[in-house]
Amino acid sequence: LVILDRATNKMTANITPQKGQYINQYWWVSDNRIVLSMAEKEGGFATPFSTGELFGINADGGGKKYLFGYRGDQELGSRINRATANYASAYVLEHDADAEGNILVGIQNWGTTGEVQFMEMARLNVLSGALKKGGGRLPIRYYDNVLVDRGKKARIISGQTAERYSQLLYKNPNTSEWVNINDERVTNRVIEPLEFSKDGVEFYARVHESGKPAYLVRLNPETRKETVIHVPETADIGDLLRSADDQDAYAVESFDGSGRGGFVYFNAEAPEAKLSKKLISQFPGELAAVNSYSRDGRYATVFVHSDVNPGEYYVYDRDAGKLSKSVVVR
Secondary structure: OOOOOOOOOOOEEOEEEEOOOOEEEEEEOOOOEEEEEEEEEEOOOOOEEEEEEEEEEHHHHHOOOOOOOOOOOOOOOOOEEEEEEEEEEEEEEEEOOOOOOOOEOOOEEEOOOOOOOOOEEEEOOOOOOEEOOOOEEEEOOOEEEEEEEEEEEEEEEEEEEEOOOHHHHHHOOOOOOEEEEEEHHHHEEEEEEEEEEEOOEEEEEEEEOEEEEEEEEOOOOOOOEEEEEEEOOOOOOEEEOOOOOOEEEEHHHHHHOOOOEEEEEOOOHHHHHHHHHHHHHHOOOOEEEEEOOOOOOEEEEEEEOOOOOEEEEEEEEEEOOOOEEEOOOO
């Protein structure tokens, strides 16, 4: 994981895993701190698997900290300190740290029976690694996705039963009870929650039905009202494109028609949609995707790729109205 200064394009931090280790995911938890998870490749497994560990590092390279995991170390390393080891996996559910530096995580203990344990929610301090438990238990043993509301509470969860049937549950804010709002055994559909919409109540979801490509809907969990946004013709929809303030979505990735892919804009008047269309027009035969924005919306990172281009990152300056190349993926 390499962190670059946008103005100078110089590296400020670098985390290089040891042999057989990989960066699994990373999150900006504040303006100057990053939390990342690890994966390892071992034996005959071709695909690295998550180790359940979490590390923290500052954007300037300082403040390295082993936050959670089975090694029990207080620094990045491979030693195992059994006295402080956590024989469990931690999953980041909400990466935006509060004023005290805590993020919402799910802790899944390693069982001895081979059965997956239910996940307990907790608050993890991204500076010290201190863990505050007592956040309640997620109701699905084999969970796929969790949506956290603006109060930083788990509100939507999807997953599978022991019989491998999909379920979608919603936590009623008035009763704090989990309500099943979709059961595959009844509806013959799998509803995969993606992101909350701007009102903080409805959420976007990818719906899978037998014999047709997965399509996009917006669902109100309180009224069960479902609004179909986009139904593709030949291929499942891809990821959502989020607004600069990360409060809503304005487009969805589509693989219909062109082999390079494209986007369907369901909020075409959004400034982000207009910028996306403008950038795509500058790269004929390639796909330009806006990945993220600075907090004030002035800067945007743009990833450009095609079947013959593995990828290039650009930075777009809204005030100057121009692109500058940042990183070439090889």
